[in-house]
Amino acid sequence: MSKNYSFKLFLAAIAIGICFAGRVPAASTINKSERDKLILDVDPLSARALLNNDFESGFEEPWYDSSPSTVHWIVEDFSLQSELNNPVPAPSAGSKYLRAIRNEQLSSGLLILRTVTFTAFPGDEISFNFWIRSRYTGGNTLDLVLVQGALETTLLSLSSYSTSVNKEWRPTSSPIPVTEPTEVTLVFYAYCGGNAEDAIAIDDIVVGSTIPTTTIPPSTTPLPGVCGGNFSEPSGIFSSPNYPNPYGNNEICEYMIQVAQGNRIVLNFLEFSTESGADYVTVYDGLTTASPVLVRASGLSTDLLTTSSGSSCLVVHTSDGANSSRGWSATYATA
Ligand SMILES: [Ca+2]
Numbered sequence: 001m002s003k004n005y006s007f008k009l010f011l012a013a014i015a016i017g018i019c020f021a022g023r024v025p026a027a028s029t030i031n032k033s034e035r036d037k038l039i040l041d042v043d044p045l046s047a048r049a050l051l052n053n054d055f056e057s058g059f060e061e062p063w064y065d066s067s068p069s070t071v072h073w074i075v076e077d078f079s080l081q082s083e084l085n086n087p088v089p090a091p092s093a094g095s096k097y098l099r100a101i102r103n104e105q106l107s108s109g110l111l112i113l114r115t116v117t118f119t120a121f122p123g124d125e126i127s128f129n130f131w132i133r134s135r136y137t138g139g140n141t142l143d144l145v146l147v148q149g150a151l152e153t154t155l156l157s158l159s160s161y162s163t164s165v166n167k168e169w170r171p172t173s174s175p176i177p178v179t180e181p182t183e184v185t186l187v188f189y190a191y192c193g194g195n196a197e198d199a200i201a202i203d204d205i206v207v208g209s210t211i212p213t214t215t216i217p218p219s220t221t222p223l224p225g226v227c228g229g230n231f232s233e234p235s236g237i238f239s240s241p242n243y244p245n246p247y248g249n250n251e252i253c254e255y256m257i258q259v260a261q262g263n264r265i266v267l268n269f270l271e272f273s274t275e276s277g278a279d280y281v282t283v284y285d286g287l288t289t290a291s292p293v294l295v296r297a298s299g300l301s302t303d304l305l306t307t308s309s310g311s312s313c314l315v316v317h318t319s320d321g322a323n324s325s326r327g328w329s330a331t332y333a334t335a
């Protein structure tokens with residue numbers, strides 16, 4: 001892929017982010033300072049999607065080098081390395097990565113790499129590959145820090161990998177610990193020493209969600225206060241009205257379960273508490289109260305489990321005119 005083409009792809013990604021932010025798309029030709037400004041203008045919600053970087057475009061943005069000393073993060077190409085006497089391990093994919101570059105005297109120093117502010121969601125995770133090496137064990141450091149307002153939390157501390165014999169890229173990851181959508185920044189703090197062996201490199205940064213996109217079928221969610229229902233999914237959960245709060249008096253609730261032909265229904269009561277001898281749950285082996293009774297229970301019960309002979313069953317909850325209890329909750333599955 002040519003650099004020019006990669007750059008256009010990069011601009012397209014930024015333009016998409018800016019469109020989401022409701023702003024004017026990027027012009028087709030812009031210089032570096034204009035590009036920096038455009039990225040900084042991206043709103044926090046759109047910025048998260050732009051943080052992934054394998055550095056193959058040649059640009060480190062939207063990660064920013066704010067190192068205070070002579071050591072800096074530079075996008076380096078594996079075939080054009082600046083420290084040939086301390087070669088970078090071959091990347092597993094691509095040819096470019098971010099590397100700590102020192103001056104000709106190999107002066108040591110602190111390195112800082114930060115993101116723009118972005119919105120992190122519960123379940124978000126950051127992963128990346130890194131290489132860290134030093135003449136003395138633990139001599140170089142690489143910490144990943146989450147900044148949330150004035151609060152800084154260290155997510156990863158990788159100095160234990162900093163040894164003279166480490167010549168490998170290693171994968172690592174960390175959850176981004178937020179309990180609700182939160183505006184944060186991520187910062188890599190690193191220290192690179194002045195020995196020939198000293199090196200730090202980062203590649204393949206990915207920020208994404210660990211929460212699967214599939215949702216639980218609606219019929220598996222208990223509906224508080226609901227008396228009875230029809231269930232046709234292969235599995236589900238249901239309960240007495242208001243569970244785990246007491247059910248009402250004079251109730252007759254019918255729960256009809258009908259699964260695909262040829263299957264049987266395994267019914268399992270997770271908790272069972274009704275007024276003994278007065279409030280009952282009856283499980284019928286079919287869809288009407290004329291069907292054979294599988295279970296009839298009241299009072300306290302544990303391990304209440306039954307299996308239908310066919311593909312349907314009826315659960316009937318009845319209560320008399322006084323005294324209630326927590327009630328019951330049941331799951332069903334197909335066998
Ligand atoms: Ca790369």
Ligand SMILES: [Ca+2]
Pocket residue numbers: 275278279319320321322323324
């Ligand atoms: Ca009662």
